[in-house]
Amino acid sequence: MKKIKKLLLLALVAAFAIGAAGCQKEEAPKEEPKAEAPAQTPAENKTELKKITVAATPVPHAEILEQVKEELASKGYELEIVVFSDYVQPNLVVEAGDIDANFFQHKPYLDDFNKENKTSIVPVAVVHYEPLGIYPGKSNDLANIPDGAAIAVPNDTTNEARALLLLEANGLIKVREGAGLSATKNDIVENPHNIEIVELEAAQVSRVVGETDFVVLNGNYALDAGFNVATDALAKEEQDSEAAQVYANILCVKAGNEEKEEIKALIEALKSDKFKQFIADTYEGAVIAMD
Structure with missing residues (x-):
């Protein structure tokens, strides 16, 4: 009798084990990660x-x-x-x-x-x-320019002529008639104030502001030196002048x-x-x- 009970108990344990095993879910096979496409570099994204x-x-x-x-x-x-x-x-x-x-x-x-x-x-x-402008140096009054005043001007052919014509327009000198855009200081025919014309390479003119009475500066070099022709120039070429076109x-x-x-x-x-x-x-x- 004991032997029968022992066999029944073993049968129940086996049945339970089989049932428990049947309740477990099978795991889905893992997928291999997909390889990502390489990112484009900025150079590839941008049109050259x-x-x-x-x-x-x-x-x-x-x-x-x-x-x-x-x-x-x-x-x-x-x-x-x-x-x-x-x-x-x-x-x-x-x-x-x-x-x-x-x-x-x-x-x-x-x-x-x-x-x-x-x-x-x-x-x-x-x-x-x-606009080309006349700027103050050691002096600041064109109406009372000192005798023998030194004025620095660009030394290239056209800009020197332009500077001399601006000085002439302000009554400081008189240039030989017909000299035009080829005028140099040798073409000055009247110089009542005995002005000394100091000829310098255009980029150097602003550097002698403290050494000469006045300087005549091209617009770009005036700006580079911290000048504004509208507020700092003692005289300038006007917007409606022939110079504005030339x-x-x-x-x-x-x-x-x-x-x-x-x-x-x-x-x-x-x-x-x-x-x-x-x-x-x-x-x-x-x-x-x-x-």
């Missing part, structure tokens, strides 16, 4: 921009060019500005084909440079005008490159209403955008 290089003097030309970078980028162009501190190298690098364009000069200077250096650089757009600053390229698409895009950006508003707001009359 075509580069435009422009040589410019620092103020205001390089500053102005900075304002059109974004608009050019939206048209597929990257603008690289190469800054020079003189009036010679920007033309030489364009003539050599090292840089696409330059922006720093007016046409009389360009004409004279081409003639003297046998270069073939041409203007493609009139951008802005910077001495307007121009964008230039080597002859034969005038019709390049990137140059056309640059011109369009420099003629935009947004650009003109920047000029008006930033320079307050020291730089005037041209139509």
Whole structure:
């Protein structure tokens, strides 16, 4: 009897074990992780921009060019500005084909440079005008200019003539009739105050403010020295004068490159209403955008 009970108990344990095993769920086979596609690099996501290089003097030309970078980028162009501190190298690098364009000069200077250096650089757009001004140095009153006063002027052909004509317009000297844009201090025919004309490379004129009675500065170098022609000049070329047309600053390229698409895009950006508003707001009359 005990033997029968023992067999029944073993049978019940076995049945329970089988039932418990039947209640367990089978685990689903694990899936192998899917390989992710490699992320694109920024260079792969971005359309490559075509580069435009422009040589410019620092103020205001390089500053102005900075304002059109974004608009050019939206048209597929990257603008690289190469800054020079003189009036010679920007033309030489364009003539050599090292840089696409330059922006720093007016046409009389360009004409004279081409003639003297046998270069073939041409203007493609009139951008802005910077009035030439007479600024105080050791003296600050043109109406009571001291006898023998020293006045520093740019020594390049066209800008020296421009400075002398401005001095003449203010009754300080008289220049030989017909000398025009070729005038030098040797063309002064009347000098009642015995003014000494100190000829210096244009970029150096502002550095002698404390050594001469007055200085005659190009607009860009005046700005670079912290002057504003509208508020600091004792006399200046007026906006409606012939000088405003003759001495307007121009964008230039080597002859034969005038019709390049990137140059056309640059011109369009420099003629935009947004650009003109920047000029008006930033320079307050020291730089005037041209139509």
